[in-house]
Amino acid sequence: MSTLSLAPAFTAIPRARSTVRLTRRGRLAVFLTSLFLVLGVAFMLAGGAVGTGEAGQPAPTEIVQVAPGDTLWGIASEIATDGDVRSMMSEIERLNALESAGLAAGQKLRVPVVSD
Template identity: 80%
Template sequence: MSTLSLAPAFVPTTVRRSTVRLTRRGRLVVFLTSLFVVMTAAFVLAGGAVGTGEAGQPEPTEIVQVAPGDTLWRIASEIATDGDVRGVMNDIERLNALESTGLAAGQKLRVPVLTD
């Protein structure tokens, strides 16, 4: 008679945990080092955001008070000497940070002075 012996195919091994543990001071050092690296990278990358070294020239403007029934189109058409009413409207909206074209009577608007 023959005998059969089986050897186990899978031998479980014990899982070793790392013996390195961070103390409270170690976690603080890791956090502050990471924060320093991030802030340094932000500072270096933001340094290239400078447009020019010279001051810009302000756009010449005047103040116009809105009368009852005035529209932005009418005010822009009075100013636009070259016929570009939409361009002047965009300039007025940009200068006054308007969110819409609605105006209120008595409102003061900064409008561009167009020189030819």
Template identity: 60%
Template sequence: MSTLSISPVFTAPSALRAARRPQSTVRLTRRGRAVVFLASLALALVAAFFLGAVAVGSETPGEAAPTEIVMVGSGETLWGIAAELETGDDIRTTMREIERLNALESAQLFAGQKLRVPVSDS
């Protein structure tokens, strides 16, 4: 007849923690982390410098779109000015073009303001 005996094995908690955590071979100090950070930052800046140095311009200048200057009267709106131009485009497209030509941040206009507008085809 055979017998089976079970005997519990007690392992200290510090031994369990040491067994779970693999010992790393590289330990960085505060100075080491700073060196790694600065080296990677320098590498990123050098890469950005060389990748950003590509010129996208050409040797010949482009032609400016023909425009004229319009003085804004009292009560006039950008929609009304764009509608009067009759460029054949949608009025909203003409409004965006006027905003782009004059670097306007909004459609708000003031009496006496001078606007550069595209020349109408007709």
């Protein structure tokens, strides 16, 4: 039988232990300083996300009353001139702050004006 012996590729060099140790108060100071630095940078960057002082132009809309048997898909398909019914449904949901596509008879919906 043969014996195989491997020599280590490197040898660990013992490091001298650092004599600097942070106390609980020191760790807290480092943490709070880092936190304030990150919050300060975030606050500075968020300043660029400010709107203008001028009012925007609202999109022209009209009011439609929901008849019995009407669905949001049906109303949106009548209004969508480009054939994109899903985006029109999303627009109607956004304009009326609807949480779902369910409608009730007699409900009044604000819909975009159809421009031919």
